[in-house]
Amino acid sequence: MDQHYDPSSIETDVQKNWEDTQAFKATEDPSREKFYCLSMFPYPSGKLHMGHVRNYTIGDVISRYQRMQGKNVMQPMGWDAFGLPAENAAIKSGMPPAEWTRSNIEYMKAQLQRLGFAYDWDRELATCDPDYYKWEQWLFARLVDKGLAYRKTATVNWDPVDQTVLANEQVIDGKGWRSGAIVEKRNIEQWFLRITDYAQELLDDLDKLPGWPERVLTQQRNWIGRSEGVTMDFQLENSEEKIGIYTTHPDTLMGVTYVAVAAEHPLSLQAAESNPELVDFIEECKKGGVTEAEMETMEKKGMALGLNVIHPVSGEAVPLYVANFVLMGYGTGAVMAVPGHDQRDWEFAEKYGIERKQVIFSADGSDCSIEKEAYLEKGILSNSGPFDGLDSEAAFNAIADWLKKHGKGDKQINFRLRDWGVSRQRYWGCPIPIITDANGEAKTVSEFPVRLPEDVIVDGSGSPLKKMPEFYDLGNGQVRETDTFDTFFESSWYYARYCCPDAADSMLDDRARYWLPVDQYIGGIEHAILHLLYARFFNKLMRDEGLVENDEPFSKLLTQGMVIAETYYRTNDDGSKEWFNPADVTVEHDDKGTAIRATLQADGQEVSIGGIEKMAKSKNNGVDPQGLIDRYGADTVRLYTMFAAPPEHTLEWSDAGVEGAHRFLKRLWKLSATHLQTGNIAELKKDELTEAQQKLRLKIHATISKVNDDIGRRYTFNTAIAAVMELSNALSQAKDDSDNGRAIMREGLETSILLLSPIVPHITDTLWHEFGHTEPAINAAWPVVDETALVQNELQLIVQVNGKLRAKITVATDADNKQIEETAISDQNVQKFIADKEIRKVIVVPGRLVNIVVS
């Protein structure tokens, strides 16, 4: 065999062999245990970035490991092909989005293949293909029929210069990204899906997902935001008009001293007609930031409307305010305010001199004063008329019952989650299959797909569809919808379509019921809420349509961390920063290895070392995977990304680390080549092993056991690799030319090769053949632990005195505690520390340590 490791030639050969033998084609086989491993599909933006490489390597390692465990593995790949970047590229280059997207797909597919991922490419799909999107049009039509999709007016960002709707990310500081014009809010008719109908189930079923990270579950729970409370009406004084409010603290109802409405509330707008000051205030509220962080920290402001409302229980009049912290979009746009028991209300009352009334008192007599801040604990009611003496919990029910009995309110469960607006006033997306007739009546189309015209010019002034009567004008006053779906629509069900990508007569078929749910889903944490929530919702919609049987689409979820890298910059005269790519910078270190100086290779002059940040165009710190693959081969790139950090952590890019990974592969190659030169190997005689040989075999089998746990259960690929590195270090140190010695070397090398094969599949497959195997490594059985190799006659224990390490002793495996104690105490160094002291206690932890406690 060649003494020299040449990744590019072996990787080409191995990949060709996989392709020729259709090695990763997945076929349904009910007699075998299936394993569906899915990595989130990429948006075809042009070329792969490091985040993709990391994501897909993780998925590939899991897939290949499961395959070697004997499972029937399916790992597909496809393209999230609709979206805004294609339109932006079209504006810049004039290339139609379809063409741009398809050429990107072609290039990126070649990159994925070059990395050697074990995909079943026969299942490839692109969401911009009519054969794909026709089925979501079909499903949408079903949802319209069922009343789960409906049309209502909603607000969008409107660029008055470009005459187009803008996505949130196209609005920068309130201005259009291209025109710079001040963005306006416009109300237009849009389609919504009733995800709120599924809010409770989406919440409850989170409990069925123990294989999801806790923080994703928490984020989803918070997003759904279930709360139990009470709705009730406050009547306007001297009027028939009522204001509905929602509260989660009805127990504090008797402490209400004012009611506040949102700036956009009808009552507030009405009052503004005769109050110019109020008009100004409402305008001011519109301008303020709307993020949660801004809201929580901003000054609480309001204005009295000069009206009173009647307390539903006491009949007292309390003032009505408009306040900047009340949101029109949530609940009823009005709140009851209890300054005594809500900190925000307390601050508002303090500012405007409104009465604070205490109605909850501590049960145990501890301080519950509301002089300095609101009292937020539960307690006993007082100053609450008929409800005095009840505790908070009992009062919740008693007050709710009272309101219901008197027709003034009722219990209600609220969700933060709102219905999903799916209309986008965009071109490059799936057409919404709706036709509006001359009477303004919307109906679904009956033939699918509604094809998106692809031969168009995108100039940035609105969707081309709106300028194509041949698309929308159907005659007789019938008009086709020109909006397209939110691209989350496509990504909400692609995982199911992979099971049967060629199903021509239905959205899904029996094959989906074989493969689903996805056993392992891998993707970025940035999708923790929206994509994963929508996909879960779609799964339930498809289930209720009889298309799938499972309640949840993804049994296990792994969220990989970001890829980050050092940044380098120079500050220009005008204070702006120019960023330099790490590849163009040389870093000098001091004797300890601390970076002290960085220079630009081009001019040799110094550059500033910035922080370590997420790889991004804006900081020019991205590392192009292609260059690394060309230089080191796919295996090295795969090995480094899996070795540098556990999958959930951020991964800090290091060129030196890549070198190290490459060095390891070279050593493995060399060690194998050297061993193979020693010729034929006799069979191992297990009962004639020397102590050193036993030790080495123990290391081999302990490594198998460790790697099984690390890859199969913990997904800590970095420690699995470290374990094999340890084994290979031990093998290279063993200089043993005896028959048994060479047999153990063979065993150790073959084991290392198979254990590493999910991670670095090309070099291992090549070596596997060099070791005389005719079947490819992907079809080899996973190494099995030889339990007899793990048996030890003696083991090492550590000896502590008062918890401090003082000696290491070797004892027989079957020694009893008394013998162990004696050996420990008689140790010379231990004696030094216990000499003239009294032994108070000896703790023996079997197989681990002895701790001698002395006074």
Add this chain to the structure above:
RNA sequence: GCCGGGGUGGCGGAAUUGGUAGACGCGCCGGAUUCAAAAUCCGGUUUCUUCGGAAGUGCGAGUUCGAUUCUCGCCCUCGGCACCA
């Protein structure tokens, strides 16, 4: 402001159930090889030290024979957030 992660050598990280802190890799130092360099190989590498040891996992307490691990308080940092009544 709220919610959720983190904090261990010069660096990335390891220590899985409370039991040898720093595995493995990088970097750095020394040596071998070389005309020389690259590559490769061998050895060393937490800090302090009177060379016996001592200290040490963000800071301060606590529980324990024993704490990176558990509890309480604080500091820093990263991520998420839709004014959530």
